[in-house]
Amino acid sequence: MTATMEVQPACGVQDITPRRVALRLLGPLEIVVDSVEVPLPQRKLRQLLATLLIRPNATLSTEALIRELWGDRPPATALAALRVYVSQLRKFLIRHDLDGRWCTLRTRAPGYQLQVNDGILDTVCFDRLCALAADSAEAGHEELASKQYREALDLRRGPTLEDLGESTALSGAALQYDEAWMTALKRRVDLDLRLGRHLELVGELSRLVAENPLSEGFCARLMVALHRSGRSGDAFVAYRRMREQLVEELGIDPGLELRMAHQTVLADDTAFHLRRASA
Template sequence: MLSFSILGALQIRTALGAAEISGDLQRNLIQTLLVSEGRPVPGEILVEEMWGDDLPDKQVNALQAHISRLRRKLKSLEPDLAFPRVTMHPSGYRLTIHEGEFDAAEFTKAVRQAEAAGDTDDIATAQLLGQALAMWRGPVFGDFPGGTICQLACARYEEYRMRAMELRFEAELRLSRHAAMLAELHEAHSNHPLRERFCEQLMVALYRSGRQADALNVYRAMRQHLSDELGIDPSPSLRQVEHAILAHDPSLTKAAAVLLQPA
């Protein structure tokens, strides 16, 4: 059994350790097939993804050569496998990925599971998302983002990561673990200064920790940043948290506060 990891630099692991994929074209090829998550990719799309504007002569032959090379590489890693991992279909080439073999698919599945669970079991949700977020070793594909399809996939998986962080913080705050989350919330807000939900969660955690002035300073800085960068005002949700802090709204200190429900 192989495992494929893209939440960080591309990795393929076997029971004996990591396998090397050499060459930019081969990495582009397998990354494109991976992010398609079992769906066939038309040959012309693969050619564009691999070579961009620098198209080779005899594109079909060049692509088939790289497909054959990838098949041989994967076969060498699974010599007992009866069928090739990469197969050709009427609509294109497909990489077979089994359950549990692809970290990005497992990660997005965990986020969807947490979203479906809502606030029914915050301890389980916090644990599930903590484990899922630990899969990330760095930016998707590391320093090799690839072509357009791979870049779009990077953005998609990164958005799932942001959502996972929000949902985990929500669960932790409902469990009254605001003090334990302060450092991570500060980091999330600093790294994503236009993500208003992180700002709201940080403000609530600060307020619950007896730091009302700091919570309001975070809001003022966010308001100024939104104005300077985007020319907009804070969202109604963010303003609601500020008003609740100013009014010492009792709901802010309740684990199930309405203000802490996902936006």
């Protein structure tokens, strides 16, 4: 799945119109219509739209929206200003032929609701693709599960809401989806290891370890990929480097996952040499 989404069956809906619409949170906030980004330059409007999108179809109170837009010390004019921003956002959606067709901004006590059509919001598609992948893996369809995880991972364009992460709700949502993306990535790597793609994974995992130097999970997977590629020595070097970094920077020993990877490589290596000696 490409970053510019059509309404696709993978997200549960058939494409019923030639227009392509995407609302994107997995990266900077983007509104895309027919492969062209529609600019929404006012920061408060972007904050308002993102806050409504992180809880699609839910009604958010005016108090919650004011807190997200202005923090704990809003101005006396905050309620009136919020109403103006809501009106401007509604006009923006109508102007670009989005309101009523793809999403609908409603006034609902005690605040406002943004109803979003299925399949156009990247976070919804990400969640559904990950759920489909988990079901496929549980059913033993590992090739399909790996493909579905790849499609979900491809939706991310950078840190979630990296241009709007200062409010409590938005920063929390950003952390949630960035962590979910990392979890999905590890699960896809595990599937690819089970599918025997260790040679292809060495380069990717080496990059991930370099980008996340204290990630024991990526290092453990790199050790397994190296070992299965006939590079047990390099696997031990990767373990030693990670252990030294953990001790020097955090003052801790390797965790269970990394220790188990080390023991697996060590046991297989020992068994290999014993078989050669016996032969």
